[in-house]
Amino acid sequence: MTVSTINDTNKESVIIIGTGSVATHLINHLLSIGTLVIQQYGRSKPIETKVPFTNNPKELRTDASYYIISVSDDAIDEVSQHLPRVEGIVVHTAGSVGIDIFESRFKNYGVLYPLQSFSNNRTINMLSVPFLIEGNSDQTEIKLLQFAKKISNNVYIMSYQERIQIHLAAVFACNFSNYMNTIAEELLKNKNIEFSLLKPLLQETFEKILTAKPKDAQTGPAKRNDKEIIEKHLKMLTNNPNFQEIYKLVSKSIADLYKK
């Protein structure tokens, strides 16, 4: 990258703050769509860096159009204090953190929350990832909207209240449904049975969730209120109180929902 390219005043430029998987996926995608990523800042240099890297806050450039802070939720506040009072738009990428965290520090700020679960070893089609945005002013929000629309075909302006509710829903849909499969995996491991035996069932479960509504797709002992099986299953889980409690509580919640 030449200096003349970097200083091209007609083009928006981005600084990425953070070195985790969201930061990495964002850099790769921004570069792939031709966005200028002029710098990455973080505590320790990633093994592979495609843009100039610094771990020295004094070296942070102040001429970017966007500063994307992509660090863990509880580090956003601290990291933002390393940033000079820049003119560009400062955003974080967190689902459950308000934009007011930037209020006392920056003029133009907001959020750019990608509703996806990123892993270092997996590629993600960023163009289909929903990006939920919010800006501190109409002007900032419009700019952010235009910027986000270059990143993804799936951009929504969402208030803080909407965004945290979506994040909470995502914890159930992604983290907790993954954990139900982890429990299944552990139960099968006890009997030396491969988790892959469940794959056709998982495939069908997933396809039903996507085509039906999950509420209409519910099956199983709890939905049928089959007390005999439920009692048998609870007994089988005696050695694992956490799994037993989860079974009891989820079954009760399913029964309550379908009683209505």
Next chain:
Amino acid sequence: MTVSTINDTNKESVIIIGTGSVATHLINHLLSIGTLVIQQYGRSKPIETKVPFTNNPKELRTDASYYIISVSDDAIDEVSQHLPRVEGIVVHTAGSVGIDIFESRFKNYGVLYPLQSFSNNRTINMLSVPFLIEGNSDQTEIKLLQFAKKISNNVYIMSYQERIQIHLAAVFACNFSNYMNTIAEELLKNKNIEFSLLKPLLQETFEKILTAKPKDAQTGPAKRNDKEIIEKHLKMLTNNPNFQEIYKLVSKSIADLYKK
């Protein structure tokens, strides 16, 4: 179907007992692979029947090679009392019911458990469905194995102890992970947000479960032990004690698992 075909002594024949979705899927699949299904028995005649139907136990034929009892778990015992003491092999299709339920009544019996979630309005590729079988004798088990291998490419001889553990695992992997998505759907509905917003996240979650092990694919606040977000989410769930308890318990269980 002509009488000469039905009485072809070289060919195995099947009677299906039950009219639910497993029974329906089995009939359709058996017919599609050229198996003789000579009768279906049930309380009330289905709208569409592809084989001779009766609801009169006295009309039940006694010349079938296999009698597949595909009714709800708690009805297996009662229904089997309607059956004369036949020579053919009597099986049920339940994950959590032993074969001893048939002990006092039949000579040859067992189980043919399809590890899948069947819905009336969805087609299933039965050839890929795992069938878990068990017979009351070696001879019966070998016959059942040969029969099941015509139905599916995915047949396993499994003991009762293995089968009920697999069924329990399937309740978590299928029913409970579906319910986590139902909760997500309900939470989004509260804010008039479409569940479909989560689809890219669900797709990625599912693909990770299939390629990684779910235990390795876990992400989220509970895995990171992010107490601040967990507290915030619990507060947001105050109006739904069931969801709040599930959130608390699943998060605790995740934290406990990854502490180890």
